[in-house]
Amino acid sequence: MPRTLSDQRRAAVLEAATRAIARNGLAAPTASIAAEAGLSVGSLFNYFPTKTALLNGLYLHLKHDLAAAVAEPPIPDGPLRDRAGEGWRRWIRWGAADPDKQRVLMLIETSHELTDQSRRDGTAAMQGADALFAEAQAGGPFADQPLEFLVAMVGALAATTMEAVSREPEQFDSRCHVGFTAVWAAIGSGGRSSDTGTDGKRSQA
Amino acid sequence: MPRTLSDQRRAAVLEAATRAIARNGLAAPTASIAAEAGLSVGSLFNYFPTKTALLNGLYLHLKHDLAAAVAEPPIPDGPLRDRAGEGWRRWIRWGAADPDKQRVLMLIETSHELTDQSRRDGTAAMQGADALFAEAQAGGPFADQPLEFLVAMVGALAATTMEAVSREPEQFDSRCHVGFTAVWAAIGSGGRSSDTGTDGKRSQA
Amino acid sequence: MPRTLSDQRRAAVLEAATRAIARNGLAAPTASIAAEAGLSVGSLFNYFPTKTALLNGLYLHLKHDLAAAVAEPPIPDGPLRDRAGEGWRRWIRWGAADPDKQRVLMLIETSHELTDQSRRDGTAAMQGADALFAEAQAGGPFADQPLEFLVAMVGALAATTMEAVSREPEQFDSRCHVGFTAVWAAIGSGGRSSDTGTDGKRSQA
Amino acid sequence: MPRTLSDQRRAAVLEAATRAIARNGLAAPTASIAAEAGLSVGSLFNYFPTKTALLNGLYLHLKHDLAAAVAEPPIPDGPLRDRAGEGWRRWIRWGAADPDKQRVLMLIETSHELTDQSRRDGTAAMQGADALFAEAQAGGPFADQPLEFLVAMVGALAATTMEAVSREPEQFDSRCHVGFTAVWAAIGSGGRSSDTGTDGKRSQA
DNA sequence: AATGAATGAGCATTCATTCAT
């Protein structure tokens, strides 16, 4: 079966596309992507019939990559806030480890290339991660806010935090903490006693 | 004397570019922008010598537009939190009133067309608005976070909030409140007694 | 009468065109010519209704300029060969003094912008100078060659000689001598006893 | 394996460019050249990445074409003057057989599109032909003239002679003779006995 | 399946010329 070869090449294309698009924007020529992947133009179009298909495929690939990075290995049981915090840190770590991925994800998301189906699929892929935050929102004062809005807020904060961390990796803990504080507040849990605060000291106030 | 380069026409170009780019992305043809502005292609290039110049000009125009919308009329004196909240609401209102502007601002910001100079100028234009949040950050637990990071967080939250409000304008108050809660938390004022909490009612709980 | 003013400006345009075209070729924008002449585009088109008209006007202007440089002040009487030699030196001096003029003349001549009428007029203007060489040709072995061919040969030799002299002005005498030797040969007088060689002094050696 | 970049097509482009440029000047649209070569615009740019590259390639192609026409088949041994004369006739024949080539060569040479490298390469290609004339110059009175000047003189005379012959092909011998007489004079051999004279009379002096 | 040349619609930009002031 030529399956294995195909998968490898497909992955190479996605990786090359990530680099090329991070560097040159969505206008990055398919030819340059193919070259970067070590393929001919013609072959690239065997894996993705159009550039739009490539972009949508890349979007889903990155979304799943991110979702996996957040959800695996499984986050150990514990207080919701701890679990959410761990998910958050994984999220940020993913983006800071390879800023290109995050940037490209956003570029595609804000473009008009993304089909509704892809957008839905991407959202579905993140459901595991999102659930963590949705749960926290549930009982709080912002429980009536649409999940979509919540998820968007968390995503925006994550993007900003990643970017900051990728510029100063040694500030990972510090920026993560600030970002999570905002996330927790956006979820509506910011002031609840059950959270015992962002850190223990605060809760004694 | 010939017809003089008219500010009106320049403004028309910027407005047309905003619409066209919101609709078709940065790849929107200059010809379509010119047409939408009621000008010939050639004339567009009298006002902006290159497409990049147009994009940079548009970016600055929108940034100043936003800055003015936040800062004018002057926000009346009062507790810092109230003033920041008023600035925040104006910000969201600006973006929700014309979502194209906000979208285009972000598209340009994440593209490679923006010169460093423009970026600096754009940041400078927003200084008035940013100061409001910087002041709040000053004495708090996040005082050591770089202003740049703070500003980026607030900006990201604003973008998300605007988008939500532009989809459901009647939820202006509700979304604004959530967004501001996150902002205030990101600034590090989320839990300070001097703020009497995110809102008065809550602190009594 | 605004005649004087007009003539000045017209001359300024021609001079500016010479510089601009020497620098950028026939594709030199009319706008740049106008600017170099200290005029507005619109005004330039008052003096020359089209770019082609400007080019033809410039051609004739340069041809007359050259013709005058060769013919004035009148070449004193003397042996034909001396008179021709003096004409030749004046010709070379003209081109070496301002190589732009010569280059532009050739550019226009080899372009498709030149009308037949202009070409004829240009030829007519040079008749005085050409006559000097035609006379020399008359009795010789090449008397049956068409005047047009003779003139073209002399022109080609002049162009080459000018170019060489404009690069090394101190070699004026040397290059002039070589050039004239070729001219005289092309005319068919190269070996006639009446010429007593390329120059009288030498033949006595 | 895909269709391979074909030498035939490349040649077709050069030929088409020669015709189109002879007809319309250097401003001949690339599209028209492509069409004349039976190619699409896009393909033309596969063979030559820019119009400037095409022009430089065309220049070198024509120079080599001319050089080959002069040098091949090898000129049989014999007196220098005879060999030079044979080279000269071949040169003229080349230009008269296809005046477009010569015209285009000159157009490119006098434009600003030609790179220094191309100019050098073009000169190098002609070295074989030029050597013939350089040798003749060597021992004569003009031996101290720079080779460059000599070559330019010969080239100018050739261009003029070609043009005349292409207009009246039946005058080939006659014009060739006149041209060569001038060439030989420019080289300084016009009066030397070893040449047995351009014409018999001289050698007796 | 892989390759890369071929295709041509599409785009930013230029520039001669016109015309309102």
Added chain:
DNA sequence: GATGAATGAATGCTCATTCAT
């Protein structure tokens, strides 16, 4: 007359996609 903004056809070049090999 003078000015220079307005016009839009024309041009070099790009790039997604196709297809012969």
